[in-house]
Amino acid sequence: MDDQRIIGLIHQGKDHEAFKALYAYLPKVEHLVRQNSGRRGDAKDIFQDALIIFHRRVRSEEFALTSSIGTFLFAVCRNLWRDELRRRNKSLGEWKLETEADEPADLTALLAREGEFKQAEKALKSLGAKCVDVLTRFYVKHEPLAQIAKSLGFSGEGAAKTRKYKCLEEARKRYRNMMGTTVATMQHP
């Protein structure tokens, strides 16, 4: 499947089809990770992170494909894995694959940003499925509050709104905790 077709699928919301095709690049990443003291499971995890990053890039307006998808995914994975090894206090002395020439220039900044998003995702996930459900319906599917209330069995729109607020507030606290700072309680002036 060519790159434009995959991008088309993502724009149409056919993520499953697109991702299924993109997993063709996974073996190369598995090889990289396993050459550098990782396991197959590690490769899968960072590859999924890379897919999410790629997905966001495609959906964001400023997206332009400067390299092939495969190159992009591989570059992202290589960087993610390097960060992961650093996090695990593993020496990078035996790092076998150097940065390649065609690596996107803005990758470091991009990955730092995506790292924050991932922390936020973790914070949200720690709140439980119900919170994720409410927030996803609201922010991603853009469902009206009334319908959210109906689908999830809240008493009304107000209850859904409160739930959404509480979930987001708690997620923010946990996210701040992960990032090592505390949330100053906001006061409306």
Added chain:
Amino acid sequence: MRDELHLMELVDRYLDGSMSGEERTAFEVRANGNVELRQLIADQRVLREGVARAPVRAAAAKAYRAYRFGKAMPWAGGALIVAIVAVATLSLWRSQVSGSSTENTNEQEPMLERFLDDTIGSHLNPLVMTIDPKQDTTLLTPSGIVLDIPYGAFMDDHGNTITTAVRVTMLEALEPLDIMKAGLSTMSGDTLLETGGMFYFDAQANGKAVRIDPARPIVAMVPAKPGQADMQLYQGVKLEDGTIDWRNPRPLKKSLVPVDITTLNFYPPGYEAKLAALGQDVMDKVFMDSLYYSFSGDMFAQITGPGKSRWISIEEVERSFADTTVASSRTGYTAIEPHMGIDPSKVRAIWNAGFNNTNLATREFEERMRAIHGTCDNAVLDLYVNNLDQDLGAIDALSARMGHPEFNVLAERKDGRVDLPAGSADRLARTYREWSRAAAEAVRKTQEAFWSEQQRLDDVGQLRQNKQAQQRLEQDLVRFEREYTANLAEACRQLGIKKLGPTREPPILVYEVLIPNAGWWNLDRALYVMTADRKTGSWSDERTGKVATIQYAPFTVEVVERKSYEDVMVYLVPKEISSYQRMKDGGHRFSESTNKAFTYDVVCLGRRGTERFGALRSVAPSSLEERLALEPMDDSRLEDLLARQDASVSKGLAEESRYAVWLGLDRDRQAKTTALAVLRNQLLPVVFPCSTPEGETADRRAAVLDRTARYPAGEDALDELLTVSLRNADDPLTRYIEGRVEVQFWVLEDGTVHDPKLSRLLYPSCDKRALEIFRTMPKWDPAIRSGKPQRLQYFREVKFVKMRPGTTVETMIQLK
């Protein structure tokens, strides 16, 4: 809270870009002056991105499963599905039926009629059930189909989840007769299918057909008949003429039925058979388990070297062999190669009730386990245990890809899995990792402690045996001296020689015997031989014509029920000289010659287990044979028994009695240890089928060494150096000693003989001499490994002989 909620909404609107220009500018100005608000905006932006990631991640994970496992697609969304199904090897399925009322009715639903005309399904009894879609429902049909309907499984045409009651209708025709009666065909295109059964499924809410949410598929488990492998799932499509064509075949997944894991066999193939062949009790599971798990210690290798011994992991061994610099810096260390196979500790970690109701507690996994043992690849076992939430078939395929094609055959069966509660798979995988590591470490320590304790006991035992042997030797030499002196006195008395010169040591070499004074020297020599040989002899003095005779007579002792004792020792105690002599054990009788000049007591000591026995009898001078019955003895009774004897005699005999008990126990211990070691050795090839055979390993180890260390003057010269006659030693008793001393020593890289130690003793002056020989030994040519000198440890014996080779003399004293 209201205010904060409002503020959050403002931020949302700002981020959505839905503020008016004016409002936006005002908000930005406000944010500029408020660090907390800026932080909130930043956080909320990040959190919204985090929210957006969740469904994408779910899609990525789902796509991964589709990519990796080609996972069966959930039922399609159509309301009416008729399928033909068969599954092999799924026998009994028991499940809770919950949550709904069941009606069995003949009333035909209008919806059914729409699809099923009078030729299809009209003879089947529809099963109609009303369920609450807001909760999970499990249904069991009369034919044994289990339907698992998750909550929220049904959607209306707009994709909204249905919460009102749903009426589920099923028709089932699993038996060929039912299928024919129902007028159903088994045609797929022009091909006739072999069927394992068919069923029809329909669901309605408020009289309208409902769709099934693809994210919450309904699972049907259909009983399988034996012999129907490789069945596929077909979807039925109704044709114009009212018949059904079966289309779109998909492979089926086989569910697994868990059994009690402790009834399964995870031992390496042949382990039980080998144990049985070796005469062990294979009904004793506790014994078989502990023996098998003890092999976990063999997964580690041992590195020994001068003054050091430590245990290392396999990886470390591989590294040290791979890296030549490491190997050379460790010169002098012998590495025992580790064994290759599935780590018994890993088996131990899964073979317990904790893994009941998982994939592992199935007959199917038991079969895998045999194959896993065959691979010797622990990573394969890890794969199965770390993926308890996957189908066995999928893991088979992965194992095959890991370089074990034999798993392809298993993968083709497409075995399914035992479903686990959420989080169980991770928890069990973690348990497995932690458990197996801890178990391996514990086993290694236990094994190490056990074998080093055996080594210590062996050393202690060797020391005690050496000491006892030395005491016996000294005692016998003393006895000989005394008997000889007594004989000499008796001979002089008979010859009428009044004045005795000082007793002289007999000469050793025949040609060295000068005869300046015939009387004394001849007499001496003859007496010496008589005393040593214990044979009657006489000598006449040519000058006086007098004859001196020393008489010995054969004497035997029979012990009543000799066979019922493990050890029996019989001693002759001559009253005239404070000494004793052990009689020769002929099995049936004990024999020795008695000196007619002495009167004897016979002391008999026996042992059975830790029980001691004893008997004493005074022998009449004319007696040729005695028969003794042993009685139980302890220390104080033995003391009483030996009360009439000299202190040195009774002390020595009491010590012999205690020594016999100790020796018996120590022999039992050694025999047990040896038997265990032998048993383990015989099992090694079964437990670790991939290890190099013992002989090959030895060859490879020898191949590593280019040359062993050599004594420069050659092996013959070394033999000569190590054969010693101590006739000029200070201690005269050593002249009669024959035996061997074993010395353990290192030959260093420069050939120096280093740190000689005695590993087997003989007699103090001999031991001392043996050490001296090695301390003053010239340099050796060192051993060479990979072209470099290598320090190695060797063992050599120093032989002590009464004569240098090439000279002759009568044997005078037989040393034990």
